Amino acid sequence: MSDIILHHYPTSPFAEKVRIALGIKGLAWKSVIIPIIMPKPDLMPLTGGYRKTPVMQIGADIYCDSQCILRELERRFPQPSLYTGTDAGTANALAFWHDRNLFMPAVGMAFGSRSMENLPAGFFEDRARMSGRPLDLERLRAARPLFIDQLRTQWVWFDQMLADGRAFLQGQHPTLVDCAVYNPCWFIRRNCGVVAPFSEFPRLLAWTERMEQIGHGQPTPLDSKDALAIARAASPQATPQIDVHEPLGRTPGVKLEISPDDTGKDPVVGELLSISTQEVVIRREDPLVGEVAVHFPRTGFVIKAPG
Incomplete structure (x- = not known):
């Protein structure tokens, strides 16, 4: 192979x-x-x-x-399966929903608050062409409260999933759902640190640390x-x-x-x-x-x- x-x-x-x-x-x-x-x-x-x-x-x-x-x-x-403890239908449906509803507010929050010094020249022009609309840092900063509201509401749900002591969102094994939720959380932590509203969810923060420990294979x-x-x-x-x-x-x-x-x-x-x-x-x-x-x-x- x-x-x-x-x-x-x-x-x-x-x-x-x-x-x-x-x-x-x-x-x-x-x-x-x-x-x-x-x-x-x-x-x-x-x-x-x-x-x-x-x-x-x-x-x-x-x-x-x-x-x-x-x-x-x-x-x-x-x-090991990405569906352990769940099923393909549930996992794919939830993952697609997360991709569509978590990614943009997470990116907006990060871009609206982080330093842009490390981004290559032409980055915002490139992403404007990619999205089909201007990428305005001031607009993103002004919209940060909206992004926080959207993320906080959804993070409550994920935190509730972990309330019964399970290690991962669908049970004791990481699944496709964990992969989909983790990536926007990882992006915010990488660019903004542990900031509100992330900081009010200790179970979710502990889960991100367990996910990070999984690593990237070889x-x-x-x-x-x-x-x-x-x-x-x-x-x-x-x-x-x-x-x-x-x-x-x-x-x-x-x-x-x-x-x-x-x-x-x-x-x-x-x-x-x-x-x-x-x-x-x-x-x-x-x-x-x-x-x-x-x-x-x-x-x-x-x-x-x-x-």
Whole structure:
């Protein structure tokens, strides 16, 4: 089996979600550090234009979005499971809900209060292009009370989950739900410290420390050019698959354009290879990597004909 290669950068919250999952499973993986802003010249040949972080590569199969990445890790490496003590439906539904409702207030709170000195030149312009609207620090600082209100209400729920003495949010074992809740908490602690409203939830703080102790598995550095060579030397392992209940009649071979439905809406175009209720895979080619299969989750993405 080809190595797990994670294309990420250290301060990415969603990369931390995946890194913690790799730690839960105790996996060895290759770490490719990518630029925090565009351009990302050694990532685009793999993804075809998808610019968000992280991206996982296994040979010539490329997995975009943490939803897709963690489902694939669970499929390939089922033990220890990310669903221990819960079930796949509950865990994926809660994780997606957390991704959509915790991430933006956490990032807003961090950007509205932290020093911007360590961010690269052009960061805010890049994120403005990614979000499709201006990124105004003064507006973020003014909105900080709203972010705190939103986070505090939700942190009460997570703190209540831990009230019966369980070690993790779904029981005695860390799950996908813990990975999803942890990454925005990690981002706030990293950038703001233990500040209100975090400081009023000692059980939640203790849980973040248990999550941190899990670690990231066994990463080793890999140069981005070597990752491109690995893709070029491999063949995609994804095979044609039809969703027999596909309501829109999509079948392998048709051209599709896929993009996130929230931010970073850069489209990726390719030939449909496989489609299921949870995933869509397109085949595409690039001179630097040859043929690759690019995997996306269906939830949170727009799938349509090109143009």
